[in-house]
Amino acid sequence: MPRHHQKKSSALGGGSQRQLRVGEQVRHAMAEILAQGNVHDADLEGHIITVPEVRMSPDLKLATVYVMPLGGRDTEIVIAALERNKKFLRGEVARRVNLKFAPDIRFRVDERFDEAERIEKLLRTPAVQKDLEQDLEQDPETDREEER
DSSP: OOOOOOOOOHHHHHHHHHHHHHHHHHHHHHHEEEEHTOOTTTTTTTTOEEEEEEEEEEOOOEEEEHHHHHHHHHHHHHHHHHHHHHHHHHHHHHHOOOOOOOOOOEEEEEOHHHHHHHHHHHHHHHHHHHHHHHHHHHHHHHHHHHHH
C-alpha cells in the first residue's frame, strides 16, 4: 500500500487547509495591488479587475489567479496585460505574503459568472417554470409543514 494518498477532499474541495489559506492571502495581496493601481500598463488603466479566487498548487509554488474585469469586457486584453506584468506582480505578492518561495503566477478568466448566468437563464425558461408551478400545486400541504 503506498504511503502517500491523495485526499479526496483535496481533489474536490480545492486543496488542503494550507493551500486554501495561502491562496486567500495571495488573493488579498493581488486584489490590493490591482486596486491601488500599482501596475503601470496602458491596457489595465481604466479597468476595475476583481480577483474572486486564487488556487495554489500542493507545493505552494504555483498560484492560478482567476480574474474578471468589471462588466466582463476586454478579458483577453486584461489577461495579456497581466501576463506582461507577471514578474512585477510576483515580486509584489512576495513582499506582501510571507512564504519561503514566491509562487509563480498564471492568470485565468473566471468563468463562474458566465456559468451562473447560464443557469439563471435555464431556470427562467417556460418549461422549468411550468414544472415548478406543478410541484407547488400538487403538494401545498407539504410546503406549509416544512415552513413550520
